[in-house]
Amino acid sequence: MKGKRMKYLGLALCCMTAALAMQGCGNSADQKVEIEIVQYKPEAAIYFETVEEEFNATHDDIQLKISSPNDAMTILRTRFIREDYPDIIGIGGDINYSYFVDAGILADVSEYKGLQTINPGYLDIAEALELVPTDGSYIVPYVANAAGVLYNRDLFAEHGWQIPETWQEMVTLCEEIKGEGILPFYFGFKDTWTCLAPWNAMAVELSPSDTTKQVNRGETSFTKEYKELSEKYLQLLPYGPDDPFAYGYNDACTAFARGEAAMYPIGSYATPQILSVNPDLNIDSFVMPASDDKDGRTLNSGIDLGFCVTADCKNKEAAYEVLDFLLADENLQKYIDAQNAVPCKTGDFKLSSMLDGMLSFIEAGNMTDYQDHYYPSEMAVDAQLQTFLLQKDVNAFLSKFDTDWQRYNRDIIRMVQEYEKEHGNEKE
């Protein structure tokens, strides 16, 4: 009797499974082309909801669906392993992009006309992210972010402080601020990733933009390229709070918003969080000077969001139409307004007043990508930086950096060297 019961139970389970499986592959009789976008910036979800609505209201032939999930990287990876690819993915220009290109997940979009409207500086940044050079283009850069130093404009005006343009001026300014009993910098080093912000901002000036690639080719070492950078980073520490490792990103944003510090070395992405605490704060930003060569300065800026068409996308024409819509000036402007972002497209856009100090660099196209976009996340360079700032031992930090780099990038280095052997140095 119980045997039968068990059998029925099993049968019922099988039926339910089957029924659910059937349900999965029904409805697709619709004539419309469906385009699905998964983009990784949940903070921009509202913008993308409006875009989706407007697009669908004006297009009869294409049904657009945009999702802005949290932890999109996990979701994307999960879907990739199921071979269930969205048509377009919105990701940042970092090492994940490099991996996706290498894995052949993305389609070549060099034929897409919209690319011609993109600021060539960002196209170069995208090209440079490819592990080994390819013939195609795989991302349409949408918006960029910029990192430097955020400062409290009112505080600066009140005391008559000037924006520093050289490292020396920077140090003098910090001394001056400190002399008036105000904290020059706030740091939130408890959240390790924030350790990378000043690092990146100074690295663009002090180290070649392709440092990691040079190391991969075996031409140089981090001990050599990052020495000055590391030493200068240590010099910033006394201008921050007593125990910067006690405070997280959120603490630092709150403290800066409450006027507890004059400057905060972080990217433009932090402004919404700061303003949520103190909506009246008058923030501006400037490019972090790291050497005494005024003209050597360059803006630390990278692709914050770009759109890639997946190789699996059935209807590239429709995907391009969606991209055209996203790139339309009025839509891009809406995104810029909502997120204080920097457009990757050339044209007349109105930028947030918080980027005033960086405007001349953006207009001149003088920008360099974040060094950390080339670091594999599992190497935890951010945590290593935190360790370094705690222990203050430049040599130990850099030699570990060099050995760890070789270890974590073993496969990439092999690939690069094989490529070099095949193609020689013709590209250089």
Add this chain to the structure above:
Amino acid sequence: MKNERKRTFLLITIPILALFICFNTIPLIRGVIYSFTNFKGFGNYDWVGFRNYIDLFSDARVGKSYLFTFKLAIVSTILVNVVALLLALALNSKIRAKSFFRGAYFLPNILGALVVGYIFNYFFTYILPAVASMIGIKSLSSSILSNPDSAWIGIVIVCAWQAIAMNTIIYISGLQTVPEDVYEAGGLDGATGWKQFRHLTFPLIIPFFSINMVLCVKNFLMVFDQIMALTKGGPAQSTESISYLIYNNGMSGGQFGFQSANAVVFFIVIVCVSVAQMKFSGKKEEQL
């Protein structure tokens, strides 16, 4: 009759075992296969043989994470079991407002990681140092989470705070199996207080003690949420637990293959620890 009993047990065991194998063992085997590759989590991959396993034993970061995790697990297990047992005894004794207390002590277990992380971060960063400097304890006047030598203590406190609720529930349900008359008989022999507990109560709840030990080992050796909420592995990588590495570098990073190897080794270690533990408390059960 005997056969009927045997058949029934087999008919229960086999389908459920099949379900378990299908959704636990088979994916595990697939995972083990990845541990012999340099798979990133997507795209194509190459076979690398035992390279991941060899790397594992020469990786200082992995070694450090084992030390940290075991230190955390041992201290938390002892702390949690002592407190939970006391709490269970207190909650099971004759007290006023029993339901209220039971409900209240359960709360830590249900507060989400974001809430717990925020509140304890705040407590360790601002409140504790302020209180400590007020009463003049120098060593506590800066956040214990910002010091690589003491950050683990903060994690122990939060782990224990959250886990005590669950262990207490198990002890309470264990105490329900102790019949009243045992106490009455014991009371006649003059066994009260500690003596009563040591000789009458405790032996009867040993099965629950061993359950709690196993669950503690599982929860603390596999600690992840509390690390993410409190320190994210910092400061100076001093609080990276094994699960943290496996998840962060394997799932979010590009080390899926390598961390799968880490997970396999970790799984074997943890199974050995708990089997030893169960054998040990099994012997205890027989002795009593």
Add this chain to the structure above:
Amino acid sequence: MIKKKVNWPAMILLILGLSTIVFPLYMTLIIAFKQPSEMTNSISGILSLPKVWSFDNFREAMRVTDFWNSLRNSLVITLVTVGLSLALHSLMGYALGRNKAGSKFYSFVYLFIVSGMFVPFAILMMPLAKQTAELGLANWFGVIILYVVFYMPMNILLYSGYLVNIPMALEEAAKVDGASTWTTYWKIIFPIMKPMHATVAVLTALAVWNDVMTPLVILAGSDQNTLPLAQLNFQTQFGTNYNLAFASYLLSLIPILIFYVICQKQILNGVVNGAVK
């Protein structure tokens, strides 16, 4: 039963210990009622009461998480999982608990399943994502099946541990009356394990209720949200709205707390049943 006096030392200890819970709860409550602009790093600032007591945060949190839909999904998943766990795991715990001492096969199966508890989820995640999709189980039903499997080791450990204290004599008496093993189980053993059912129900429900990873991986790309999944919306790398998040966590805490209180009553009722034996 002798009427005992109230155990005052225990009471005092409990009241003292309560402060470790009241304080965080107080912070959670006031933060849930505050506005982001009231957040500060100063202690007096954070511990002060909100300027206005308004339920706006709660309303907004409910809107952002699509509360009623997410709640329904969470409830369905949790309740079905708990129901299946009580039925299947107690049966399996019984079969293994009664036989593992005398049979190599059962003791192997017992260790095999219990050791499944220690498999790091990260290693199962990718294969499971693939496997559930292949089987057409990338939906809430798949999530439930996975939960039933994930919590099987712990629950079997609990059930078979509880069985140690239930004398075989009870079953043998029933057998003499001619009842089959199956009937004996449902008529005698299952009811007697009531305190353990309540414990298992609480632990399983709690684990399922708070879990993020399984639905995130299995339901990825579908529009079904559970409460914890929806709550992820409050947290991004560059900004977290703690006020909304705390309000939302308080809301999602209520159902599980009610469930717990009900189950606790069952554990207490179990004493009476247990005393009968």
